Amino acid sequence: ACGSGGQATTPHASNTVLNVGMPNGPQTQNNNPFLNTSAARSLGYARVIYEPLVMFNEVKATDNTKPWLATKWDWSSDYKKITFTIRDNVKWSDGQALTADDVAYTFQLVRDNPGLNIDGVKYKDVSAAGNQVTLGFDSSQYVFQKKILEQFVVPKHIWSTYANPATETVRDPVGSGPYTLKTFTPQTVTVAARAGYWQDAPAVKEIRYTSYADNQAQTTALANGQAEWSFVFIPNYQAVYTSKDPAHYKIWFPPVLGIHGLWFNTKTKPWDDPTLRKAVNMAVNRDDIFTQGEAGYFYPKVDNITGIPTPVGTPFLDSAYQDKKVTVDVDGARQLLTGKGYSYDGTTLKDPSGKPVTITLTVPSGWSDYVTDLEIIKDNMAKIGIAATVDKANQDAWTKALDTGDYQGAMHWTNNGPTPYDIYQGIMDGALFKPVGTGGINGNYGRYENAEATQALADFAGAADDATRTRAMNTLQKVFVEQMPVVVTSAANVGGEYSTKNWIGWPDDQNQYAPAQPTLENALDVVMRLKPAS
């Protein structure tokens, strides 16, 4: 064995094996591709065993799809119906042919088992005819299209034998992907390339997915070359990681259309006042947050006033906001405030009723990047006279606080998706609104109510044409900029750390063909493109 623990220069490992690492702790043998809790999903090897119908590249807002098991797909104009044309030379790893039946069965499975329908897509009917599969829906699926297109396919002849697919651990996964499960240990899972794959055989003959216990261990493994591809937060990545082999150790963390930011509980005084929120937005130092809190890469900086991450979201920007970057403008913020009835008592900001402005920022105690972000924001707020305290709560207590609206300010995120819709929906959708004190909320943690935004969101999701959507999107941006319910600081990421020492062909800024995260659908696309470094 290569017990040396040294660089991956050990000859027998190079150029046929790819070492993937994830910081997820020991796993149990559970290869169910539907379950987030399975080893297959948490380490990502489900992605190279099972294949999606369409490869969807989140990193790009346009030109982001690529046929995979489906050669063709057609949405009806109202996005209530889609027809897939299934590739016909695909074989399951047990030799049987993959047919439209399998695809229809997969959708049927998801539709009939709410437990497997992780994305919550509301399928109405599924039918297969020849090599075509047709899905019908009750409403427009425009904003959900990624989730439908990306659906992976499982073999009917295997899955129909399972009594309860939701509690099935799928010991011997049979998929259409280029790899099959070779060995499983709680620590390392090995998949090997198989014969009879419908595309050219990948150059990577074997992939080892190792589960490290935590970020520290994962980082160490990356730094010494034991892991060549991962997705992990590395503080001071230059010192800890890339400097160990600057020529080969790379990180690439492109932003996607989801955000992290400072949420206000818009039902508490004085934070129900957009002026105050806008002032905070002007005071927050996003550069510090990016470099100190997010280690200069992890959650990419968002500085467009609309909160939409760029460049991925640039196509959606209203031309009015195209170049509206937020920069730290303490004086501007102070002026804004004093202009709106606020006053200063020495350095203390007083609201129009004369009360000092304070805020408690809540954060799970163990989340060091969020805590750091908030420490920075606290400092920034002090500059405009707001006394903030950072309350590090227990993670569960924090979850509950956000769920019931029992907080003043907190760092949180939104969902991400193919358009900024997911961001705005998460922040401003009145349909998700629940009053303070009521739990079970699914977004809109700020308890924000704005009829215009709610309407615009509905319009965007249900529109029959692009023009309507653009209009709705512009409305959303306008409301957001004027109301600033969330101070967006960072974008969600789909990046990864990888080494070009043994393998080249990774996605990067020049070639943004896929996100760099080893557990997403696109991981298969990445693996297929890897070539041995000469």
Next chain:
Amino acid sequence: MSDAVLEVRNLDVNYGIGDEAVNAVHDVSLTLHRGEVLGLAGESGSGKSTLAYGLTRLLPPPGVIAGGEVIYHAENGETADVMRMTDRELRAFRWAETAIVFQGAMNSLNPVHKIATQMTDAIKAHDPGSTARSRLDRAREMLALVGISADRLDSYPHQLSGGMRQRVMIGMALALDPRVVIMDEPTTALDVVIQRQILGQIIALRERLGFSVLFITHDLSLLVEFSDRIAIMYGGRIVEEAPAVDLYRSSLHPYSDGLLHSFPALHGPRRELTGIPGSPPDLRAMPTGCAFHPRCPKVFEPCATDLPVLGVPRDVTAPAGRTVACWLHPTH
């Protein structure tokens, strides 16, 4: 009397060192002859046990030997000073030449090992060439000697009664045919029936094997009956030494006299008991002169200032081997 086996010369034993040192045994000289039982008596705290442990160098910390020598006369006529022996020599000397039965014989057996193991390991240590069989045979023999049936070999100490344990210790002490056996109050905790049994056996054995016994107790009535010679200790010094009969009939030192008038007799007329007034001296602040003088009924002028030396008294035409340290009986 036959020749000496063990000669103690000017032995000084302290507890602690430096300023805190307590001089528990002071300048003691004593000779143990072949085949005799020498009784050592004295008040509680007079240093009897300290002397016994000191001369075998078994005194636990903070005990130290401040000076003196202990000459052992081996069978072949050679002599050796126990105080100068190296650890190795000392180990070889112990048990094989001088065995000791401790004051707390009840606690002298290791509670977790069988009697057999404890009896044989001493033999093994001194005679590595012996076979396991022969050692066991010897152990059996010794048990029989002290009147315990051989099937008790496999017992643990707690399975034996106090008297049996005491006898096991005595048997063990005799296992290597030592020439000197030191016994420190082996019978205090026992009732008189068992006490008599054990002592009777020792006497019988001594006659057969010819070893010498140094017998320590504060029970004078027992000692008078049991030993050949008696030495009386007071305040860390020997104050009188005499054949048992002579001591009982006519003690010279007032302290010995006091002791002899302190115990009630079981037989004969009820006699008046006088006892010794006062309390034992504080070792840290010994009285000047004769240590006994504050309690002595016959104290007179030299006692408080001058230390009487142990010697043969001039005034008594006593049999040989009588010595005393008292100004009443000036020595030669």
Next chain:
Amino acid sequence: MSYLLKRIAFYLFTAWAAITINFFIPRLIPGDPVQSLITRMRGQITSDAVQSLYVLFGLNKGDSLVSQYVKYWGQLLRGDLGVSFTFFPSQVGEVIGQSLPWTLALVGLTTVIGFLIGTALGTLAGWRRGSWMDAVIPVTTFLSSIPYFWLGLIAIALFTGPDSVLPAAGGFDPGVVPSWTGGFIGSALLHGILPAVTILISCMSGWILSMRNMMVTVASEDYVTVAHAKGLPERRVMVRYAARNALLPNVSGFALSLGFIVGGTLLVEIVFSYPGLGYQLFQAVGTKDYPLMQGIFLIITLSVLLANFVADLAYMLLDPRTRREG
């Protein structure tokens, strides 16, 4: 009631109480496994997943705590530990089954070795009281006051890296598959060195200290002096007479510490990414994986009780005074 029945009742009561507490306390944590999962993923799963997860975990039925409790006992009596949420739908038994051997091997072995070495050092320190061995005590106390995790992390920083043969993480090399082959065992041993040494350093001083104090006490017992008086070789006196008796009180402590193998050194496993039970427990607490938590708590409870029993037995073996007379 006879003594044996009393003991059994006592053990059963303890087990029942511990299991009950272990059932209820985790459920008092605010939130539920689904929320916890979503929160932990920080946007990596869409919030639309909530509904499906409730269905999946069977948490949508709204069972009362009491009925869950009754159900739990039903399961337990059938030997079913339930399904883990973190590794849904893997059986808790399976999760424990694959972690337990690692913990037993690493922590169990080191506990035993630590006890042996510590006792040996303590024996010497007590026997040679006043010699240089005395220095052992403050040094080891210093070492044992350091939290495990700190020592472990420093060890990783100092002794692992590209130039070192010592691996920083894991129970064995990623390239090998667990089996009874030399390659695997060698790799497992190599991976065990650092965590083992860390545990050893931390746990030894307790044994040294207590053994030393006992030795000092026992060395002044009469039977030790008698052993010297018998002229036995020093080693024999030290081992068979002094140490053998000084050991007795340590034995029950040792048995208790055997019971703590599973729960006690969780941080070492975390720091060294060791695939053991402590790590799983920590994870389970973080994810509110009640079934897994309960399963592991159950193992700990049983092992502590078992250890108590073993302590009784060992005492009986070592100390003839407690054996049956006759």
Next chain:
Amino acid sequence: MSDPSGSASSTGVVLEADGLTKHFPVRKRGRELLSNVVRKVRAVDDVSLTLRRGRVTALVGESGSGKSTVARLLAQLYPRTAGDVRLHGESTTVRGGRRFRAYCRQVQMIFQDPFASLNPVHTVRYHLTRALRIHGNAGDDLEKALADLLTRVQLTPPERYVDKFPHELSGGQRQRVAIARALGADPEVLLADEPVSMLDVSIRLGVLNLLRDLKERLHLAILYITHDIASARYFADETLVMYAGRVVEGGDSETVTQRPAHPYTQLLIESAPDPDQIAGYRLSEKDRGTGEPPSLINPPAGCRFHPRCPHVMDRCRTELPPRFDIGADHFAACWLYDRAAP
């Protein structure tokens, strides 16, 4: 001390034990756990004795014969298995609480071991103050009461001892503190369990003289437990001999020690060291045949002494001998004295 009121009879009986029995359960081990056999130590079986004002009753016997247990039963420190304890003719059973403390005031015990019965962390002052306080005997001037107590046990001058810790005292001094503590309660009965066992002859004498003095001046009833028969003769008015949990002989001390009736008492007396018999320490046949004390768990049937008895008869092996009166104030439990015997 005033005359004890309400004494049961003109003979001054203060404390009486009737058929006192104490069995200690033996913890079961190993296989026994599963069986129904109940094992117990029959430490004391059917012991009756009477303590009178101004008299000392000695209790002698081999070690382990149950002497201390009798004392503890009389002090109500153990619950008894059977029998009765009467204080001033009234049957009393107290386990704790107020009634127990009332009993303590009248019946005090001196424990066998003065090294163990004084709390090492407390000074003499504490021990004695507590005894005085609890029973309200401190009066107005505690210091004076303390000094009185210490003077009574000849620990003079009191200032020298009052602030000492037990370990700073010699055995005899401890013993006297223990006695002083018992006296602090101002009792009518003193149960003295081997109060001199650890002392050398001269100190022993001092303590015995003290007790005798107390008896005579304060009219205490004293139970004096010892294995030193000579001191029983010297000090006690009446002597009882125990063997294996039973009283085998009793009577006037001088009679019992000079003309022992029971074979065990005879053995005891013979075994006592006798300095006048100087050259005679030789092993006699009798000494060899004395055997081992019996097990109290499975005591021999019949007379418990029969396996060691030189005069053993068939009857001894099966039948338990009752008390036979031999003379005035003298009885023995031995079939040899059965006048009705054929």
Next chain:
Amino acid sequence: MRFVANPKAAIGLTLMGIFVLMAVIGPWISPYDPSTRSNDLVAPPSAAHWLGTTHLGQDILSQLLSGTRSVIEVGLLAGVVASILALLVGVTSGYLSGGGAETLSALSNVFLVIPALPLIIIITSILPETGDFTIAMVIGLTSWAWGARVLRAQTLSLRNRDYVEAARATGEKTWRILLFEIMPNLTAVIASNFIGTVIFAVTSEITLAFIGVNTSGDSWNWGTILFWAQGQQALAQGAWWWFVPAGLAIALLGTALALLNFGIDEFVSPRLRGNGRTKVKTVDGDTVRMRVGFTPVLGFGRRDTP
């Protein structure tokens, strides 16, 4: 004072004194506000920052100094709480007999069986806030069982001592017997148990902070420092000054307590008292060790004999 005469205890006392002093005046003497950011990010020790800075430019020395108070407070408070509980449960269940005592001893067994650290983690996550006081109470309330067991065993052996019986026979009330006869004789055990609990509480608090529990508010403790250091992978970054001092401080505190323990042992137990000297000089000037079985000989009888 006898206590200080023992060199080990004296060192422990001095160290402990320094820690307590730091706990009291730490926040005032720290050169910076421990939470204030500066522009020296992850800077190594320098004249301005003796122990360097964090990734936010906070001064680590200041954090260490301000963190002492919380550590000492939690340690002592938890130690006191656990000791009192252990004492109550252990001594009563040891002295009394019957149902109540059995229940108490079963209770301590149950607490012994429940793994402490996970339990503490769980409890702290149930509680709404996790300030120093809460943490101390939680640690104190969950970690008394071991002490109770030890004390119970010890009490069981004391219960039948003659002096306890004697006190009873004198007519003492039960609570007085517990309080004045038994407890003073448990001092050594109580003290070492207290010190053990304090060490346990301190390491628990630090461990909790290290894994992200109790970093609430702006309060610092050594565990918080380690938490940040670990979160930022200080060691991997080479920022040893961030990670090492806090750990050493913990070890020193533990050692100080353990050394105190030595002093207490010797103070309370007459056995270990006094004879601290273990080496003696003979007349010839050699040094010999005092040991059982081979009494050292300082001088020989007659100087003339060779």
